[in-house]
Amino acid sequence: MTFMHIGKDFTPPDVEGKVTGDAKYVEDFAPEGMVTARLLTSPLASGRVVSIDASEALRMDGVLGVLTADDLPPSSAPDDPVLASDDITYIGQPIAAIAAISDSIAESAIDKIRIDYERRGFVTDPLESLVEGGPDAYPNGNVLVQTNSLEDENATIRGGISKIKWPPSEIEKLRNGEEPENVEFADGWEYGDLSASFAESEVIIQESFVTAGTPHHCLEPRSSMAYWQNGKCFFYASTQSQSAVVEPLADLLGIEPENVCMISENTGGGFGSKGRVYPTMAITGRFAQLLNRPVQLRITREEEYYLGVGRPGMQGWVKTGVRADGTVAAVDVIIISDGGPTGRNSASSSAQHISVVYTPTAMRLRNIPVFTNTAPRGAQRGPGQNEMSAAIAPIMDKAARQLGMDRAHFRRVNAPHSESPVYESQGPITSAFMAEAIDIASNMFGWTEREAAPRQRNGSKVRGLGIGLGYHSAGGSGYDGLVRITPDGRIHLHSGVGNLGTYSYAGTARAAAEVLKCRWESCEIVRGSTDQHLPHASTQGGSNTIFTHTRTNWVAAEDAVSKLKQIAAIEFGGDADEYEINNERVFKTTAPNQGFSYAEAAAKAIELGGAFSGQEYPSDIHPITQRAVQGLAGTGLVGVAKDNLPKRGIAPGLMISMAEVEVDLETGKHEVIDYVGIADCGTIIHPQGLAQQINGGAVWGFGMASSERHVYDPQNALPANTGLYQAKLPTIMDVPIEMKSGAVDIADPYNPAGGRGVGEPSQGSAVAAVTSAIADALGHSFNRVPVTPDMIVNFANKKDQESALLAINTF
């Protein structure tokens, strides 16, 4: 299909503000009379609050109020409370908040609050809690029993606390790459005949692996600001959606959703950590209500590493069986998740990654989410899939080598296609063209020749080549679209999608312009604040925006086109289907002079009223969209619809990466020399935006491979990495000076514009390509990320590694 707008670059409307400094983020808003709040946080990793005495603090000049857990809706463990009381579960956990006329007064007042604590035992490594006699993160247990499924990965995990312990002998087996036996698990799934599939295997490999928990490092911290007017809360926050956070925020504040106005024009990074509300929002909103003044709660960089959510770590074991023809027959995986105090884990999505990109005939997952007294955990870019991608790539390389098979060819043999069954349900996907992606990447990288050539060695530096696959479920359905044509001829494309800088809020709006066959210059995107009347949208996460919201824009614009034709038929006679649109006019197909402009049709829509101008609307749209339409009624021609388009199973976002790394055996440093990333993401919607996601995801992958991790002092559970240069994200010097990207560009049949998202798999394929390349260079796989310099130096010098086998959250 030839498109007017889809597949073409454009200038998203928010870019100019970013380069001029006009773009406003939370801390840039300072309404008259604004006061500030600061947090008192826990010095203990585990315990409870016996008593709090804030009387001295409250007597200080300039102090306006204090909040403790008693002032907020109750929460029960293992939920992440706004303010902790009965269960303190990590150092840096908020316990009380002070509001004052300045930051410095609030800080001084915090020092005047007297708290009696009761200490409890704590744990930072899941395996140390899982072993018989080991400490537990909560007094009543160490394991989450999850009661909800996480189809929406941004949803809060629900469940209770239970206790599971393994004998020391079985923990030792896991640490040493063997299968623990006769032990209890909390959860899992299975498909196919596992033992029969292993029996068919020519090569069977079983190994342990460990992946670190990682902070998000969003450059904009999770600060918030709020004020109340006439019973309505105006809330400024850094979020991944305007509309998806309204209901949870209303819950947090104990008010009706229509009384929340969420303002989030720009978000300085989210990466999963701002997909829903963050607990500290309740403090800002409640203080603002109590004091009847605007209140800002600034979260510092350091606080981000304590109370900001991070990616859960994994300690696991995987047994892989591969047939002589290279097809993967069976995969058996055990995952012990480091769930922090919330139990958040991505075990199922980790295993699903394997089921999609290596398409095994049979598979089993057994897992336990273990609580630790470390940072709360949440979704982070490609939760589960990306860390599993890093761990499994060198293991699959080993299998290919044992079969004497080229590593890229091995991936191609197992690559998912449009009819591949996936997940534990072995259900369908919308489409996949992974073999094509592998071919494009191989050609661009020159894989076959480079893989066949001997590896370069230059003094202490050795080079290696790697290949990695990335996957994430990348598309939803059932949200609403809303467009409006006003009598001045302007076309307003309403979007409740967040603005993380992927520009997909704008790329997807162009689907509506495509259907309306209008000039982009005639359109304006309406977004940033829910009082702009925004439709119910997904959070901008899960790589879903491109697929989900090209669909909502498409159906809303189709509704508008249908109304344009009906209005023209009323005006000029005949049936609506005798009319067509072009050049922002609706006219009779057989007599093009019988018609009028969109502007005139919009004026007529207002005159006609009813559904034409939003006085009536479809019954299946979400209450958020209903309120938006009510707010717009009578102002133009309103196109509004729920996305009821067909969708077959999962919409997969898929990536392949190839990388060359140089590893210095003397310093232990590794450097990515060359990098290619190719996406299988359907039709390219926005070429520049796609390149940004492929390359940006790759930078994340390099960080996961080399340096990013949570680290705790095991004696006190004190976080050691509390700065950008400690849990270090890559700098511009850590990435190749030029990066290559591309895409298959074959349309997905379940998206009218043909697109699927790819923001998350771009990290997974990159980290896997690097771990695969390091293993290739060394002839040894650590089965651990990050691969830090000390590990490489120890390996090169044939010394034992510093940390115990499978240890996590430690140096």
Added chain:
Amino acid sequence: MNSKLSRRRFIKGVIYSSAAAASGASYYLATAQTNSNAIVERLLSLTVNGRTRLVDVAPSETLAFTLRNKLGLTGLKVACNRGECGACTILLEDVANYSCSILTHTVKRRSITTVEGLKTADGRLSAVQQGFIEELAPQCGFCTPGQVMAATALLRTNPNPTRTEAREALAGNLCRCGAYDHYLNGVMRAAELLS
């Protein structure tokens, strides 16, 4: 970053101002009305974006705080407040500096440029701003004002940099979105626009 801005110089500045500043705490100290015994000039004349403005500045106040909170120049961002990320980068004369790591009292005779001061007199975007837009360099945008200032400093001294030189010039500016390749494209595009 400016090699002249050493940690020692920052600490020296703090001592001269008779106020202790811990790395993270300096932001809060900035607002404190403390130290009434010290004889320190409070009303400073600052030259920002070509205009001279009188500002009441506490001795321990960082330039980032003064610019954002006293002069309303919120383009620069405070992302780490301890000289790690570069989101607060401004120019002193033509040299890029982290404004979170400079005490305002130490720059009262210097010419300060923030991202708001880059547009030409007739309101056109600067070459760096234009180049960044054409190459869609920013993602979330939070580090972008700092990247713009670092690139501007580079092109003022080296209007025709190699990609390697541009990379080194941006090495003090972190981008969590990983838009590094695109920022480099933006700098090279800006150099073309200037030539």
